[in-house]
Amino acid sequence: MKTCVAALAVCLRLMHPGHGMNAAQSLGSPMDADAEPVTFNRHVAPILFNHCAECHRPGEVAPFSLLTYAEVKKRAKSIQEVVSEHLMPPWKSVAGQGSFVGERRLTESQISTITCWVAQGMVEGRAEDLPTGPTFVEGWTLGQPDIVLTMPEPYLLPSEGGDIFRNFVFDLHIPKGKYIKAAEFRPSNRRVVHHVQLCVDTTGRARKSDEADPAPGFSGSGKPPGQLFPGSLATWTPGRNPMQLPDGLSMPWPDGADFVVQLHLSPSGKPEIEQSSIGFYLTDEPPVRSMADLLLIDMKIDVPPGERSYRTWAKLILPIDVELVGLFPHMHRIGKEFKIIAHPLHGEPIPLLWIRDWDFNWQFYYQFTNPIKLEAGTRVVMEAVHDNSAENVRNPNHPPKRVKWGEETTDEMSVAFLQVMPVREADFSRIDMERHGFQLGIIRASGKKPSVP
Template sequence: MNRFSFASLGLIGIACIVAFGPHPDDVAKKKLPAKPTYAEHIAPILNDHCVTCHRPGEVAPFSLIGYENAKKWSAMVTQVTHSRLMPPWKAKEGYGEFMDENRLSVEELELIKRWDATGNAMGEKKKIPAPPVFTSEWALGKPDLIIQAAKPYRVSSEGTDEYRNFVIPTNFKEARYVVAMDVKPGNPRVVHHVIAFLDSKGRAAKLEAQNHDGQEGYVTFGGVGFAPDGALGGWAPGLQARKIPGGNAFRVEPGTSIVLQVHYNKSGKEETDQTRVGLYLAKEPVKQEMHLAWMFNILLAVPANEADHKVFFTYKVPRDITLWSVMPHMHLLGKSMKAWVERPDGKTVPLIHVDQWDFNWQLNYVLKSPIKIPGGSTVKIESVYDNSDKNPRNPSNPPKPVFVGEKTTDEMMLLIGAYTVDGQPARN
C-alpha cells in the first residue's frame, strides 16, 4: 500500500499566508448589465455549472433547465450560490488548482443576484441557448472490463443518506494495471457519488457476510470498515473520466476485489440501482505505479462543546515523490481542512483548502499539474471541528468528547494523496 511511515504527530501552530481571489466588492460591476436576462446571462451560467445535476432524472432534486424553472428557483439559487453551497465544489479558490473546477465567478454571482432583484427578465426568446446534450456513452470508449454488483440494490424511499459498499471480485489471474475508470450510475436520481476502493485481503467480503441484510453489499459511514489497499478514484456528476496522467497506472494484484462505495440520496420513493464501473487496462508498459498515502491522524480527539476546535497534523515525506490528487475526509463535526507542503528549502506549496466542509460532498481533487515533493518535506494539515450544540449535524446531543473511528458519532482527520515515487519505474 503506501510506503510512508505514519508521521510524527504534533500540535504545531503554523501561520500561513494565503492569497485568495478578488473580493466581490472589487469587481468592476459597471461592466455588467443592470437588468440581466435569462436568455443572454442566466441560461449560459446554469448550462455551464448546474444542469449536469439539475435536470430530469438526475441526482439534484429539481431541474434548472428552461426559463420557468430558473425563475421559480431564482431566490434560492441566489442564496445558495452566494453562500457557495452550490455548485458543490468545495476547494477554495486560489489555494491549489484542480481539474473540473466548478465555481462561479464573482461576475456570475452578481448577474444571478441582479436577475433575481430585477424581476427575472426573459430577454429575447430566440437567444436562449440550447441546454447541453449529455450522452450516456462511455467518454473514453468501450471499457476493457465492466463490473457491477451481482444484483440491483433496492434503495429505500426515505431516511438518511446511505453509504453502501458493493464487493466485486476482479478475477484477475495476474497483476493488471488500471489506467482509467469511469462510472455509470444505474439510477442517477439516487446515486450521489461513488468511490472505488481496492481490497486484496478478503476483508470486505467478510464484512459483507457479517452484516448480511438480504441485499448486496454492506453499510458503513464514510470509510469501508478497514484501511483499503488502494483506491482507483472517485466519481460525482460533472466529474470527467480521464486517463491517469503521465502514462501511470494503479496496479491491481490478482485476487483483488473492488469495493464500490455508493453514496445514495433518498428520492421519496423506493428506487433500484445497479451502478456500473468501466475499467481501462494498460495495453502498453506503464511508466510508474500510483500509490496512496493515508495521512491519518489516529490520535484525533475533539472535546465536547468546542465550536472551533483546531487540530494540526504533520506527515513527513521520506523520499522524492510526485503528487497527483488529494481527497480530504472528515465526518459531521468537520468545518474545514487546509493542507500544504513545507519543503526542506523553506518553500511552502499549497495543496487544498476546503473551507466549508460538507460530509455530503466528498470529492477526489485531481491536481491540474502534479506537484513534485522532495523527500524531507512535511505535509501539514489543519482541521477545524465544531463539537457544539450549535452544529445542526452534531450526531450527539448533548455533545460528547469525540475520538477517531468509523461510526457516525466518531470523527476523522484524513487526507488521501495519490502519488508516484520519483525514479521508480512500474514493475510491469
C-alpha cells in the first residue's frame, strides 16, 4: 500500500509538473478528469524501445520480448520491480563512479514513469502516440565486419555434465598495412555459451593440440590458450556490446600467428550444437600509443562456509604518468562487492569502479568514455568482498562449502585488469611488467609520433 501511495504521488507530480507540493493532498480526491494518465504508447514504449529491446526481442539474450503492449502488460509488475531495484537494464557499476562506454541506466524519472503506469492500471493510450519500433542491424552490432571467421563444423555438446572449455584454432590473415580495431563474437546458440576468450598463438602449440584431437577444437582449462587480445577485445560475455579500441590504439597481427577462441560452454539438459562466428574490424592506422595490462590480484582466497564478508585486496603504485583506458574486474559465483580506488599522492581519492552487487552472469568490461589521467606515485587499490553464506542467493552450494582460489567456476578469484597508456611514450619501458603486468594484451606503439603529447 505504501509503495502504491508513493507511486500515485509520483504520478500526480508527473501529470502536474510544478505542483509537486500538492500531490499528497490531492491523493484523497479523484484525479482530474482532464489529466492524461501515463500511457504505454506515449510514455512507456519509448523507454522500453531504447533501453530494453536490444536484448528483449526475438533471437537476443533475454528470455522474452518486450516490444508490444500485450507482451509488456503481461509482465508489468515484474518489470516495475526490476527497474526500481536497478536490476534491469543490467549494468553493474554504481552511478557516479566515472562514465563508461555503453553504460546502461534508466533515470529516476524514467523509473517513476513505469511505476506510475503500473499504479494507474497500465493504460494503452492512443494508437497515434506509439513511436515506430526500434530498428537493429541484423547480425553484427558494429556493422559488416572486414573479415568473418566461422567454425567450419559445429561442436556437439552433450546434454549433461560439467562446464566445458573448448578451444578452436583459425587461420587469420590480416592484410599488410591493416590493424585490428574491434572484434565481435557471435554465438550460434546463446543457451550454452557463457564466456569467450580471444587469443593470439604465435607458438603453433594450439594448432598441434587441435590436430591431436579428432573432434572439432581441443579441450582447455579456463586458462587463455595463447596471448589474450588487448583491452575490451579480450573477452565476450552475454549482453556485452562489442566496442572499438580507443583513439590511438589498434592491434597489429603477428605474421603467421593463429587465432584461437576459447568457449566456456555449459550443457543445457539436451544435446546442443554451437558454431560461432567472429567478425574483425580493421583500420589503416597503426597504434600510435602503447598500452599495458596491469594486474591487481589477491590469490590468498580461502573462504570458510558461512562467511558473509570475506575480504581480499591488492594494490599497485603507478611508476609513470598514465591514462587509464578501462578496467575488467573478475570474481566468480560468490563474489559480492568490488571496488577500485585511485589514491593520488596529493588530493582526494578517485573512485574508479564500484560494483555493489556482483553478478557472475553480467561481467562487463568498463571502458572509460574519456581515459582517466593518473600521476606517477598514485596508489591504485582493489577491494573485493565474497559472501559464502547461505543467505547469498547466488551461492551455488547448499549448504555453503569452503571455496579456494582456482580457475574453475566453482573456485573463486579476486582480480582486476587495468589497461593503461603512458602519457609519454618514452616512459613505457619503465612499467615493470614482471612485477605488475599481465604479459598479455600489450600494444606497442609503432614508430610514429604519438598523437597526444
